[in-house]
Amino acid sequence: MRTISNLGLHPWGVIIVLLLWWQIILPVTVFARVTPEDIVNSKKEAYESRVVNYSAAHRQNLEIFSKKIVEVNKKRTDELDRIMVAQALILDEYETRLRQGSGGQGRRADEIEKARYWITYAHEAVAYQAAKIYIFDLSGESNITRDALNTISFFQSELNSARSKVINSQKILTDVVKLK
Amino acid sequence: MKFPKVLIIIIFLGVMATFVIMSRTGSNKMVSPQIVSQNQAAATPTPTPTPVLININQSSNLETETKNLTPDDFSGDFKVLREEAGRF
Numbered sequence: 285m286r287t288i289s290n291l292g293l294h295p296w297g298v299i300i301v302l303l304l305w306w307q308i309i310l311p312v313t314v315f316a317r318v319t320p321e322d323i324v325n326s327k328k329e330a331y332e333s334r335v336v337n338y339s340a341a342h343r344q345n346l347e348i349f350s351k352k353i354v355e356v357n358k359k360r361t362d363e364l365d366r367i368m369v370a371q372a373l374i375l376d377e378y379e380t381r382l383r384q385g386s387g388g389q390g391r392r393a394d395e396i397e398k399a400r401y402w403i404t405y406a407h408e409a410v411a412y413q414a415a416k417i418y419i420f421d422l423s424g425e426s427n428i429t430r431d432a433l434n435t436i437s438f439f440q441s442e443l444n445s446a447r448s449k450v451i452n453s454q455k456i457l458t459d460v461v462k463l464k
Numbered sequence: 465m466k467f468p469k470v471l472i473i474i475i476f477l478g479v480m481a482t483f484v485i486m487s488r489t490g491s492n493k494m495v496s497p498q499i500v501s502q503n504q505a506a507a508t509p510t511p512t513p514t515p516v517l518i519n520i521n522q523s524s525n526l527e528t529e530t531k532n533l534t535p536d537d538f539s540g541d542f543k544v545l546r547e548e549a550g551r552f
Contacts, residue, residue, distance in 0.1 A: 352545065360538055371530070374526050436546055461530055
């Protein structure tokens with residue numbers, strides 16, 4: 285404080301100035317959230333700025349390949365989505381039978397709720413995967429095959445992750461419907 | 465020269481109040497039009513017909529039906545994609 289005073293600044297004045305700066309800076313840091321959309325846009329920009337320098341044949345190959353990834357993702361997530369709808373139907377039917385039968389749904393309520401939770405969780409994961417957009421992270425025209433393979437590996441790991449969630453909810457549902 | 469304490473408190477409160485007002489109005493402004501439109505779209509769901517994979521009725525064996533729902537192995541798709549990438 286002595287040093288600040290020696291400079292001719294009042295300590296409270298310094299605090300107020302710092303507070304004002306904090307007020308200006310903080311909103312920027314708080315609200316500059318990075319959304320998935322921002323990430324996709326920045327990847328798109330990077331891709332477009334690099335692909336311009338590629339040969340026409342390679343550009344076309346990348347475009348066709350990108351469409352194939354979209355097709356595979358759609359085909360597979362549609363299949364997983366249908367499975368999730370079917371799992372939910374089975375659980376509903378199981379619940380209906382319990383209600384109409386011996387009235388044992390009270391005892392099984394926890395198991396049914398658990399299965400419903402994991403079915404919903406897996407269904408959301410599938411919907412999220414269906415909305416994914418894959419953009420090549422290009423490192424150079426000579427590395428085009430490697431870059432494409434990297435994108436495939438990433439896509440495969442994500443699609444398999446959604447699939448494993450579907451299998452997990454299937455196991456939980458099987459355990460529930462086994463209970464008579 | 466002493467800075468009046470009341471003035472310091474008033475300035476401090478003013479700064480805080482301004483910050484709160486800015487953060488509230490700012491948070492609304494920061495929502496991109498695309499996100500707003502997505503939220504609006506979510507509020508009015510459009511029916512997407514999903515073909516049902518199974519037909520469940522009173523006589524269905526639920527355990528068997530559940531076991532039949534195992535998703536296909538996707539490795540064949542990725543094998544084809546890798547082969548195509550190799551031809552670049």
